[in-house]
Amino acid sequence: MQSMTTRYEDTFADIGTRTSIGYLELVHANPGIDPWLPGDGTRITLPQQHVLPDSPREGIVVNLAEFRLYYYKDGGVKTYPVGVGSEQNPSPLTKSKVTMRLESPAWYPPKSVREEYEASGTPLPRVIPPGPENPLGNYALKLSAEGYLIHGTNKKFGIGMQVSHGCIRMYNNDIKELVFDVPKGTPVAFVDQPVKVGLNGNEVWLEVHRPKEDLDAQTKDRLWKAVMARMDTLMDSNPGLEFQRAAVENAIDQADGIPRLVGERTRQVAKASVESGRKERVSH
Helix, strand or coil: CEEEECCCCCCHHHHHHHHCCCHHHHHHHCCCCCCCCCCCCCEEEECCCCCCCCCCCCEEEEEHHHCEEEEEECCEEEEEECEEECCCCCCCCCEEEEEEEEECCCECCCHHHHHHHHHCCCCCCCCECCCCCCCCCCEEEEECCCCCEEECCCCCCCCCCEEECCCEECCHHHHHHHHCCCCCCCEEEEECCCEEEEEECCEEEEEEECCCCCCCHHHHHHHHHHHHHHHHHHHHHCCCEEECHHHHHHHHHHCECCCEEEEEECHHHHHHHHHHHHHHHHHC
């Protein structure tokens, strides 16, 4: 987690582009601050710490609930904010693969998109060539899931939000880096995990995301159930965990995507685990 002091001309959209953080991530991490006019000299939080999704750590994993892409390679991980499909045109919960790298791609709007634009009085041509009017930006990764891409953008706003027709939208500098690093055949998994729980040594960390700027009662109840289910699963596989209820409640009440320390493995269990490991090493 880091912070910065804003300049008078800054907006969250500008800051997100410079720091590779999504718009709603910045909004949720900085309650009470105007995202379009934070003001000169305002101290804001940059949420750059993340619990990894509960998913196989291979290839690309896109967690739609947090508007974030994870790329696993050589035992490490890179992560980038993304724009995802809107409620009317959601991104698919599916498994796919990278089939092709595209540079300066042309956009062939599908029939459904052309009909939508035509209904609004702004008809689209069948092909939009590369250039400033092309919404795919300068680079894209084509996926085996038909009609879906991971691509750049010609818009300044929209990364870290539900804005696309199902494709995954990235900052141009991010996709430029990713597109040359991802080989053909790389697996791509789309998941929807607003609640993530992880162990760091003996510490238990909880990260909770809300889908919109406001947190209504129905969404909060759904997050509570998801947290309880994740914690039950974690305790089944890691005996001796203890959670601090107040810390868990705070994480759900905020639902701001910031990881919080909410529990730990008891010292007795941790000590026994260490001693057991020592005996194993001695016996070998």
